Amino acid sequence: MNECYLGIDIGSISTKGVVIDNNYNIITSLYIWTNGNPIGAVRNLVNELKKNIPSNYVVKGIGTTGSARKLIGLLLDANIVKNEITAHAIGTINYYPDVRTILEIGGQDSKIILINSGIISDYAMNTLCAAGTGAFLSSQAKRLNIDINDFSNMALMSNNPVKIAARCTVFAESDLIHKANSGYKLEDIVAGLCKSIVLNYLNNVGKGKKIEGPIVFQGGVSKNKGVVKYFKEVLGTDIIVDDNSHLMGAIGIAILSSKNKSDKIYNLNIKDIDFETKATSCMGCSNNCEILKVFKNKKLVDAWGNRCNKTIKL
Numbered sequence: 001m002n003e004c005y006l007g008i009d010i011g012s013i014s015t016k017g018v019v020i021d022n023n024y025n026i027i028t029s030l031y032i033w034t035n036g037n038p039i040g041a042v043r044n045l046v047n048e049l050k051k052n053i054p055s056n057y058v059v060k061g062i063g064t065t066g067s068a069r070k071l072i073g074l075l076l077d078a079n080i081v082k083n084e085i086t087a088h089a090i091g092t093i094n095y096y097p098d099v100r101t102i103l104e105i106g107g108q109d110s111k112i113i114l115i116n117s118g119i120i121s122d123y124a125m126n127t128l129c130a131a132g133t134g135a136f137l138s139s140q141a142k143r144l145n146i147d148i149n150d151f152s153n154m155a156l157m158s159n160n161p162v163k164i165a166a167r168c169t170v171f172a173e174s175d176l177i178h179k180a181n182s183g184y185k186l187e188d189i190v191a192g193l194c195k196s197i198v199l200n201y202l203n204n205v206g207k208g209k210k211i212e213g214p215i216v217f218q219g220g221v222s223k224n225k226g227v228v229k230y231f232k233e234v235l236g237t238d239i240i241v242d243d244n245s246h247l248m249g250a251i252g253i254a255i256l257s258s259k260n261k262s263d264k265i266y267n268l269n270i271k272d273i274d275f276e277t278k279a280t281s282c283m284g285c286s287n288n289c290e291i292l293k294v295f296k297n298k299k300l301v302d303a304w305g306n307r308c309n310k311t312i313k314l
Contacts, residue, residue, distance in 0.1 A: 019053055099240075194230055
């Protein structure tokens with residue numbers, strides 16, 4: 001039997017999954033919305049991916065990354081759980097060994113990863129504000145009554161993008177309304193939004209970072225041609241956008257899973273697993289920490305949330 005490995009990147013907006021073989025070729029992949037329910041999203045994702053795995057393959061490893069990586073790692077009994085920085089770097093280096101800078105803008109956060117000789121040398125993340133993310137663009141497209149799929153092409157029609165203050169979602173929305181009411185062309189406003197995404201990213205996430213090529217742009221926003229255009233324009237260099245840029249975290253964690261395999265074979269039959277989380281308060285000290293307890297088939301399997309060295313009893 002041939003071996004394959006499942007990698008899942010669980011984000012706040014989208015959930016991505018890939019299955020790779022021993023040569024890191026993608027056997028099947030899927031991108032779906034999380035819809036505020038990471039457990040439900042992963043159940044659907046795994047059930048769909050399982051249908052497309054050839055019968056002569058067995059799953060020898062599962063890796064999870066993303067904001068819900070620990071929770072989903074418990075659900076799937078993953079053999080490796082790693083942060084997004086590591087997963088994105090590993091996935092990117094697999095395709096672009098000489099990469100020096102990774103720009104990533106997702107649905108709710110953004111990050112920059114600097115690579116030196118195949119090793120992460122520096123990174124930064126922005127998770128405090130949605131300004132400059134995919135969710136921000138989607139909300140503004142809705143406000144302007146534009147299909148998000150038409151957003152990037154409309155931006156490319158503009159030769160005079162308006163200036164929009166995008167360091168804060170509140171200020172950006174106020175500025176956008178003002179520009180629209182002042183009679184600016186719709187394509188110029190859309191282009192201005194795309195350019196503001198770039199400037200916001202470089203002035204915040206990329207502040208103080210030495211951005212060198214080759215540069216790879218990832219995340220859902222990398223599919224927006226308008227944002228890609230202004231990254232190239234502002235940085236004055238070419239930007240690589242891979243066809244699988246939105247899957248790179250899942251690819252990276254799948255590769256790491258293949259390097260950490262055991263004798264176990266995963267059947268991916270998770271539909272009937274009873275998985276539940278319950279929040280309680282620890283009254284052991286003045287912190288009164290909120291503790292999340294995770295139950296799998298009615299059995300307590302893990303708990304976390306304490307801010308002191310007190311051990312959480314399972």
